[in-house]
Amino acid sequence: MNRRDVMQSFGLGVIGLSPSLFPRWMPKLAFAPHGQTANRDVLVAIFQRGGMDGLNAVVPFGEGANYYDRRPTIAIAEPGNGDESAIDLNGFFGLHPALRPLKDVWDAGNLTVIHGAGSPDPSRSHFDAMEFMERGTPGVKTTASGWINRHLQTASWQNDSPFRAVGMGALIQSALRGQAATLALQSISDFHLNGRDDQLAGITSTLASLYSVAAPNDLLQREAAQIYATMDILRELDPDNYQPSYGAQYPDTEFGQALRQIAILIKADLGLEVACVDIGGWDTHENQGGANGTYAGLIGEMGQGLAAFHLDLTDYMSGVTVVTMSEFGRRVTENASEGTDHGHGNVMFMLGGGATSQVYADWGGLATDQLDDGDLKVTTDYRDILSEILIKRLGNNAVDRIFPGYTPSMHDLLTAR
């Protein structure tokens, strides 16, 4: 090769992808209207970071003074008092008015509410409580993996798609950590390698070699291999032109966009089995607000996002289960700053094909002698809820390995597939 040859090659532009790394496999993507052929649901696990105030999400207005006297500035009015009052579900509990979008899901029979749910561990530390919940072993810090990862490991099937388990965000959620490979995604459209166009093929294959992606030898190399497998497929997805179905409108927030991207992955049938999404900001120690204000904005964003997801995936929802959780609830009594401090029992929501619109609560009430150190008791272990999902909707009976040392109770909250 002489100098002239090299100079001539400068202007070539995109050379194309190296065949050894990227076979010329370019299927056309079409979003199929009925994508679910597998006999298990896609699980979407939503974590509300900071400790959601469940008593204002699903308001126990039937408690009367036990609720209203303790929350003089932040309480949600009983149903029937206009737009700013609770939305009645069953004559005792009602949704926060900002959760109105979820009422449609409820009316469609696809929303289950569990009150007094949570982790039995008494920790009021955000970090301990989150780790305990996500590892699935309350009180035990030495558990090396997260409960969702153990589900992936113990499932009777194994799925080799790089999209099998996706965590939305820059950091992977603790529930997903462990032996089974997972993918952290911030944005589908940005998931590609930058570099000079005329050298991208060479850069791509050289970097693959530096990271030994053909035979990864450490955790970092495994992540690199994951990148290559993922880039291959995402190139085809064209997420920027994605149109949600049925006019669904996701909130233009990180949370809303995360749900939108999960919907794209589900519709593309890429082998997604579990997705984790976070929504933060729930640590409402001060100026929480009632029907309006900080908390209302946050719970409204969540309700709007979930409802949009539900609508967008109308034709898929029989094969999708969404579950929400938060590390702990908040004190029954508001504090001097018109907020709430760290509490205990909380609300979990489930949406999806298996959900049965009901409020489940082993409800002791809010009378002082019924509280746990001033907090709503945890009367339903969150692992019961997750176990029911695992068994009835995800086809995995190995709950003794997913939640070691725990024997779950079934509460008949879901229909089986």
Next chain:
Amino acid sequence: MRISRRTFLKSSGASAAALAAGSVTWLGAHPAKAAPNSPELHVLNRATWGITPADIAEIQARGIEGWLDWQLDFENIADPEVGKYLQRKPILNSDARGIARAIDRDYGSVHEALLWGRVHRAAFSTRQLYERAVEFWTDHFNIPSPDLLMEKILDDRDVIRKHALGNFRDLLLASAMSPAMLIYLDNIFSSAENPNENYARELMELHTLGVDGGYTEQDVKNVARALTGWGIRDGWPGRFYFDLNVHDYGEKSVLGRTFPADRGIEEGLELLDFLALHPSTARHLATKLLKFFVTDEPPQSFIESTAQAYLVAEGDIGATIRHIFTSAEFYQFTGAKYRRPLDIMVASIRVLSPALDVSDPEWILWELNPLGQMPFHWYPPDGYPLAAAPWLNSGALLARWNFAFNMARSDEGWYEGVSFNRDLFIPDALTVGEWVDGAAAQILGAPLAGADRDAVIAFVGDDNGPDFEIWDEWREWKTSSLIGLLLSSPYFQWI
């Protein structure tokens, strides 16, 4: 057709095959590829934000202990680049009212002065170990900046930077009296009638004893009571104020120690000193310092010796850090720390300077979002994670690669405000082999070897072998990709 899993598996390349369940066993966190390290380079890797030729010259001239003592005595090291920055951004040395007024006028530029100040000082300060200590305490006493910008600027300057290599007792007290902390963790709302436990809990769990430090829920409540009245006052922006009227004057017991009734601010001062020198605090701080400077899983013996050094020095931070860097155990952990995203950015800037010139940092700062570590933007009080596991994921790794190639191409007119003189950076070389070896030594501290060297040489030399003679246009053509590859390689991620 849609992409079916089966089709995908059959047709996708080697990378997907490697991911197939069963073929990936549980791999240890220890890196398969890391650059070789001498003891001096190991110290520099952990005690600076990225090694430059000047650092190597200093440590060779002074020896490891001499270099540590020089760096620990940071106030006697001239710091011209930081001085210039502070001259350009006087807001960072302004008083509370001045900062507040500037924020009212232009919140964005004040915030950028603080954020870029973090990156700039890390990259260009001669007081490198001090800047590492600042980073450690910034996470330890984490306070996000967006909602508390004025108070955060004061906290960064008068708490963290003032005491980063001083005594932990002073640091803890300054933090407890810092308006940013008092607001962020709600102590301003705490009163005898309605104690707010938020600060009290994090004070013990995060700042001092550690979650397993042996305190109870009752201790949390009593610490909150002891610190009632610690707050701020309307009209006194950025200043601590002790409110006699809301303080709880009752007797309290904390960790078995009685704090008698009828005392005001002095019981809080005594309490903080008691917590600062508690053996649980010593172990907690030792563990975290070792995670930051040495390894994600420090051995118990190293934790104990470091905790002991801390107690003997009565909270002296410099002496504790000196113990770490002069312990034989430190030298067992070369190449085992995964750089955090800000470390990646700053180390990139350091190895590319002085060929790199940043006149407007907006684009570079923005890159910290996909990388996952915008300074002062971690919202929970525990600070950005110290260990590798939370940072090790595909999306974040791809962001590192893209940042590397973006930086290397910043002389191609992609980014206003950033210019990079490639010719200044990579020396002339006659052959591809010399060129790649020289660039690797400059960026990674050592030439590549084996298959990795072959792969890079094959790419930048178009498969003509290491002895292929290159010329200016050739280098011009491939330099940015070569730099990008080295900055994105595993050798740059592990130190």
